[in-house]
Amino acid sequence: MxxxxxxxxxxxxxxxxxxxxxxxxxxxxxxxxxxxxxxxxxxxxxxxxxxxxxNIVTAWTSVGMGRYFANSVVVVTFAVALLLLFGSMAGFALSQLRFRGSSALFLGCLAALFIPFQVIMVPLARVMADTGLIDTYPGLILAYVAQFLPFTIFLLTSYYRTVPAEIIDAARIDGNSVYGIYRRIMVPIGRPALLSVGILNALFCWNDVLIALLMMPSAEHRTLMVGVTSLRGQYSADIPTFASGVLVAAVPVLAIYLFLQRQIADGVTAGSTKG
Structure with missing residues (x-):
C-alpha cells in the first residue's frame, strides 16, 4: 500500500x-x-x-412541547437581535473609534468571558426578582444578553479591526457622522461576521438549560430545553414519548449545523485573519 x-x-x-x-x-x-x-x-x-x-404528536400537543418551542423561538429571536445590535455598536466603537479607556473596556469584556455563570447566578436572580423580571420573557432575554454579550463584542471587535482605517477616513470626509459610518459602512461590511455570531448566539440560547431554568420557574414559560429536561422525570416510564421530545428539540439545531456549518466555522475564526 x-x-x-x-x-x-x-x-x-x-x-x-x-x-x-x-x-x-x-x-x-x-x-x-x-x-x-x-x-x-x-x-x-x-x-x-x-x-x-x-409519539411526536403526543409530545407536541399533550406534553406541551409546542408551547415550549414557541417560547424558545420568541426568546432566542429577541435575544439574538439585541446581541447583534449592542455587539456591533460596541465592536465598531472599540475597534475604530479612539477614546480614553477603550482598551480597558475591551479587556473588561475579554475578562468577562472567563467568569462562569454559576458565579453570578445568585446576584443575577436577586436583581431580576427585585425588578419583577423573574418568569418573564424580557427577564430571560436580558439574562441571555448579559451572558453572551462579552463573547459577541469580542468577536465583532476582532472582525472590525480588520477594516482598513482609510475606509473610515473616507466616510468622514464624505460628511458621515459616527452613526452614519456605523449604519452605511460597518454594518454592510460586517454582515458575514454578524451572520456567524448570530448563528452561534442562537445555538447558545437555544441549548441553554441553566439560565432558562433559573429565570423561568413556571411550566407555562418554560423554554424547549427546560421542557425536555422536565420530561425525563415526568415520562420516565414512557421512554418513546421522552425520546420524541428530545427529537423535537434536536432537529432545529441539527438543521442549523447542516445548512450553516460554514458560517458557524467562520464565526469561530472571525477576526483571526487580516482581510
Missing part, C-alpha cells in the same frame, strides 16, 4: 469512528421515538416495526 494512501487511512478510520459515535445517538433516539411502549420494553435496541409519528 502506498505511503500516502496508508496515511489517508490512518486519518480516515478515527474520523469515521468519531462520526459514527456522533450520529448513532441521534439514530437511536429517532428509532425509539418511532416505537410503542410495548416495543421498547420488549427490545429497546431493535428496529421499530413501522414509522409512526404518534
Amino acid at each position: 502506498p505511503r500516502r494512501r496508508r496515511s489517508a487511512w490512518v486519518a480516515a478510520v478515527p474520523m469515521g469512528l468519531l462520526a459514527l459515535a456522533t450520529i448513532y445517538p441521534l439514530l437511536f433516539t429517532t428509532n425509539v421515538a418511532m416505537k410503542t411502549r410495548r416495543e421498547y420494553i420488549l427490545d429497546r435496541f431493535s428496529l421499530a416495526e413501522s414509522v409512526r409519528g404518534e
